Amino acid sequence: xxxxxxxxxxxxxxxxxxxxxxxxxxxxxxxxxxxxxxxxxxxxxxxxxxxxxxxxxxxxxxxxxxxxxxxxxxxxxxxxxxxxxxxxxxxxxxxxxxxxxxxxxxxxxxxxxxxxxxxxxxxxxxxxxxxxxxxxxxxxxxxxxxxxxxxxxxxxxxxxxxxxxxxxxxxxxxxxxxxxxxxxxxxxxxxxxxxxxxxxxxxxxxxxxxxxxxxxxxxxxxxxxxxxxxxxxxxxxxxxxxxxxxxxxxxxxxxxxxxxxxxxxxxxxxxxxxxxxxxxxxxxxxxxxxxxxxxxxxxxxxxxxxx
Amino acid sequence: xxxxxxxxxxxxxxxxxxxxxxxxxxxxxxxxxxxxxxxxxxxxxxxxxxxxxxxxxxxxxxxxxxxxxxxxxxxxxxxxxxxxxxxxxxxxxxxxxxxxxxxxxxxxxxxxxxxxxxxxxxxxxxxxxxxxxxxxxxxxxxxxxxxxxxxxxxxxxxxxxxxxxxxxxxxxxxxxxxxxxxxxxxxxxxxxxxxxxxxxxxxxxxxxxxxxxxxxxxxxxxxxxxxxxxxxxxxxxxxxxxxxxxxxxxxxxxxxxxxxxxxxxxxxxxxxxxxxxxxxxxxxxxxxxxxxxx
Numbered sequence: 001x002x003x004x005x006x007x008x009x010x011x012x013x014x015x016x017x018x019x020x021x022x023x024x025x026x027x028x029x030x031x032x033x034x035x036x037x038x039x040x041x042x043x044x045x046x047x048x049x050x051x052x053x054x055x056x057x058x059x060x061x062x063x064x065x066x067x068x069x070x071x072x073x074x075x076x077x078x079x080x081x082x083x084x085x086x087x088x089x090x091x092x093x094x095x096x097x098x099x100x101x102x103x104x105x106x107x108x109x110x111x112x113x114x115x116x117x118x119x120x121x122x123x124x125x126x127x128x129x130x131x132x133x134x135x136x137x138x139x140x141x142x143x144x145x146x147x148x149x150x151x152x153x154x155x156x157x158x159x160x161x162x163x164x165x166x167x168x169x170x171x172x173x174x175x176x177x178x179x180x181x182x183x184x185x186x187x188x189x190x191x192x193x194x195x196x197x198x199x200x201x202x203x204x205x206x207x208x209x210x211x212x213x214x215x216x217x218x219x220x221x222x223x224x225x226x227x228x229x230x231x232x233x234x235x236x237x238x239x240x241x242x243x244x245x246x247x248x249x250x251x252x253x254x255x256x257x258x259x260x261x262x263x264x265x266x267x268x269x270x271x272x273x274x275x276x277x278x279x280x281x282x283x284x285x286x287x288x289x290x291x292x293x294x295x296x297x298x299x300x301x302x303x304x305x306x307x
Numbered sequence: 308x309x310x311x312x313x314x315x316x317x318x319x320x321x322x323x324x325x326x327x328x329x330x331x332x333x334x335x336x337x338x339x340x341x342x343x344x345x346x347x348x349x350x351x352x353x354x355x356x357x358x359x360x361x362x363x364x365x366x367x368x369x370x371x372x373x374x375x376x377x378x379x380x381x382x383x384x385x386x387x388x389x390x391x392x393x394x395x396x397x398x399x400x401x402x403x404x405x406x407x408x409x410x411x412x413x414x415x416x417x418x419x420x421x422x423x424x425x426x427x428x429x430x431x432x433x434x435x436x437x438x439x440x441x442x443x444x445x446x447x448x449x450x451x452x453x454x455x456x457x458x459x460x461x462x463x464x465x466x467x468x469x470x471x472x473x474x475x476x477x478x479x480x481x482x483x484x485x486x487x488x489x490x491x492x493x494x495x496x497x498x499x500x501x502x503x504x505x506x507x508x509x510x511x512x513x514x515x516x517x518x519x520x521x522x523x524x525x526x527x528x529x530x531x532x533x534x535x536x537x538x539x540x541x542x543x544x545x546x547x548x549x550x551x552x553x554x555x556x557x558x559x560x561x562x563x564x565x566x567x568x569x570x571x572x573x574x575x576x577x578x579x580x581x582x583x584x585x586x587x588x589x590x591x592x593x594x595x596x597x598x599x600x601x
Contacts, residue, residue, distance in 0.1 A: 110406055114536065119577050122574060273422070274419070283411025284393070287408045288397070291404060
């Protein structure tokens, strides 16, 4: 585990970047950073879950639930309670699914979570009286729609995700999670509460992804199902985490910025559709050549320098 | 049409669709059975096969049946290259990385197709290759008969290959027990590559069927592979007969809900996953799956 100094440096960096851009309040950079930070939250949620060996394709499901739950609850309860309600709903869905998918091995887990995303899109269309169907719905605006304060709020959520991620990497928890990934039987024999740990991690991950979705819905106060319950939101965290480095907190942070930069380059050369070709290229190249991502590269370089 | 005839027609039409689903799923399940890699890019090979058949017909006037065969061969070759150049390097790695590698490939191919050919759907407008069948009030369009015939032939060929030829037996041994296969002098690496070649060929052929009977679009790969996942999980990953049965179950469930359930048309693959979740809850390795070795 990194030292406290390094951890606090990351917290301060997040605060400085988020706060700095919010303070200068240049609309272009504010919007850009908001987009990146939402993907950071989603990626940290994915990475935390993957540390127990569960490759999830369900990020989009929780992302969508977050956006839709705030939208469904807000007219009844007001914004604040709607957000709390949405978090509770994400947690409840995650606990339920955590138990249901407990016995599923890796590929089956990936397939089941992929199915969850697609099924939810169908559900939104089926219960259109309630969800607005393909016409979409209106989640409450985050911070009354003021981009400057939206950025501040989202920076706060990123900080929450970063702290949670660090907790799951702390020397107390980390060995249990990685043992669950490499050898669940050994984990159980060593006294790791397998069921409780898996469900807890799944729930934390689901809540974070839900918060990311609620933030996204709250940006403009309008979402359609094809906007949130789409596989893009399941694939994005994969590409970011691989690029930045798995099993780290810094990795998803760096990866989100770098992937966004690559995306913009691709958009410049390719145009509107198809820019996600960089997601695929990034995943393939990094899995093949640099499985540790950028953070892995930095660590390798440092080890070489030290040696 | 009477109520009975509507039901009979729905069941029969769904059965022809099952042949197409089974063609896609059997390749996926074979690749998995032998290599233990879940090929998320399998659907993109179906899509590329569809585009091959489409362009051969529209640009060069190649008859669709020949186009399908060319597509199958081309996808077999492409699968071989992808396996030798890329996937064989992750085969020894963590399952984690294997899932990510094939997902990355899927995203890459899908978006390349979108860049090259635009995301829009196009239709081949080819004449039906087989005559429409009518019994009483029931009509089965020629294209559906084609699905049944080609899908059936493919399945028969695949079963014969797996059960009657030397390579098929070796493939099955490599799938059942790779360690024993190595000790028996079987070149397991070649078997891995072979399973991808066959998987690619079935995907290419299925893509040709899709181009002839439905429409061609970059996103069809995702549509089909998602269903294929549900099918192979229903039937048990690695089991080719399981894939056939899973395909029949799924297409019947889809056909009947879209005809009879309220708002049935918008269910789509929602049905597939409802069925999948229920089965996985009862049997985590699918209906006919064996206990997975680690």
